[in-house]
Amino acid sequence: MEPKSEVVIRQHDYLSGKVLFANAPTDDLLSNLAQDIEPVLWTWNYNEFLYFQQRNANVHFGIELPESEFDQAVVFVPKSKELLNYILHNLASRLSEGASIFLVGEKKGGVERAAKQLQPYGEATKLDSARHCQMWQMTLKNQVQVKPVADWVQQYTVATPRGDLNICALPGVFSQNRLDVGTAVLLPYLTQVTSGKIADFGCGAGVISAYLSKLNPKNRIFALDVDAFALASTQLTFEKNHLPLEQLEVKAVRGIEDAPLFLHAIVSNPPFHQGIQTDYNASENLCKTSRRHLKSGGELWIVANRFLNYPLLIEQNYGQCTTKADQQGFKVLFANTQKKS
Template sequence: MEPSSEVVIRQHDYLSGRVLLVNAPTDDLLSNLAHDIEASIWTWNFNEFQYFQKLNAQVHFGTDVPKQDFDQAIVFVPKSKELLNYILHNLVSRLAIGSTIFLVGEKKGGVERAAKQLQPFGNAIKLDSARHCQMWQLTTDKTIKVKALAEWVQNYSVATPAGELSICALPGVFSQNRLDVGTAVLLPYLSQVTSGKIADFGCGAGVISAYLSKINPKNRVFALDVDAFALASTQMTFEKNNLPLEQLEIKAVTGIEDAPLFLHAIVSNPPFHQGIQTDYNASETLCKTARRHLKSGGELWIVANRFLNYPLLIEQSFGQCTTKADQQGFKVLFANTQKNLKEA
């Protein structure tokens, strides 16, 4: 069990009634709650959603708070400060004055910083400090009006070879304030991507998806991400730039295994974080198995830190891997299925 869940169990007597668990870890916490606790879960991570579904838990996936009523909420601290503000605002808007919201997380995950974000909503006290974690209790002293999702967007402009794009990024989405270096290195090469059915794996705020749409109206873009806020951001980016939504298909995925088949190309600035942890599993699996989702002659385009061993993984799967660029600490990697090896 995660240390943050152990701290919740230590303070179990504070829990009562219908309790909403927000951003809960995928562990055994639910089975350790008393039978009189009616627990439900809100997550925006599709992997976590599927985990709790398999437990037959009451779980909601999306950017919005579940519609069902709840008496208390336990928030497991997310990595993003802006995302925590969004969560707290939405929870307080749903709860009566005097309600309880618990905040729990690891010290290395920033729980002490996060606890300061409770202050605008009421009185907050520290309940526990153990297992390198802290648990805080907020008693709300106000009600607030919920803000529309669009009001939480951060906008920034990206100059591309095909003109400027206006990017819409919701709280917690990768590269929320500015274009990241890896995508900036990749963008000039996207005009070389074959046209047709193209998957943007780990679409984030939709920079790559929007550019693929902008440069070729015949492209059909599949925006794939594990994060509901990323998927919503990509759709908002399309709408902001007046790009045709019929070109776009948004899909929540656990990994590249959920991508469509018979694609003309897969393009990715692949993800490497799972919460506050570095996790290369999704991107390494992409390198190893992407060709299963490509047509004959289909292409893989990846940008990644130059120190990663992705060229070797791609070469083992495709038989070859070409470095199209090596600059600012990133490599643009290309492979296609014309020289493919037989499936293992």
């Protein structure tokens, strides 16, 4: 069990009734709670949703709070400060005055900084500090009116040869405030991507998907991500730029294994972070197994940090890998499945 969960178990006498657990670790926390606690889980990570669903937990996946009522909430600190603000605001709009919101996190994950974000809603007290983690309790004094999702969007503009794109990014989404260097290096090469049925794996705020739509209104684009906030952001980006929504299908996925088959192309600035941890599994699997999702002659386009061993992995699985660009610490990599003669 993760240390964060152990701290919650140590203090579980403070918990009672129907308790919302937001961003809970995928461990044995639920099975160690007292019988009188009725847990409801909220996650925006599709892998975590499936984990809890397999354990018959009452779990909700999405960017909005579960519809069900609850008496208290336990929030496991996310990496993003903006995302924590979003979570706390939504909880303060739903819970009744006097209800407790507990905050749990690792010291290296910034739990002390995060505890300061409780202050607008009530007085916070540190309940426990153990195993390099802390647990805080805040009694809700200041309820708020829930804000529409649009109020949480950060916007920025990306210039392209086909005109500006207005990007809409929700809290916690990769590269929320500005275009990241990797995607900027990749964008000029999207004009070379074969048209047709294209997957944008790890779609983030939808920069790649939106540009592919601008390049060819006949492209069918599958925006794939593990994160509900990324999927919602991509949808908002399409709407903001008046791009045809019938072109777009947003889909929550575990990894590339959930991508459609018979794709003309897969384009990706692949993710390599899971919370505050570095995790290369999703991107390495993309290099190793994406081929089976492509048509004969289908293309793989990836941008990745120069130091990663993706060219070798791609070559092992496609028979070849071409470096289209090597600049600003990033490589644009290309491979295709050989057309059958």
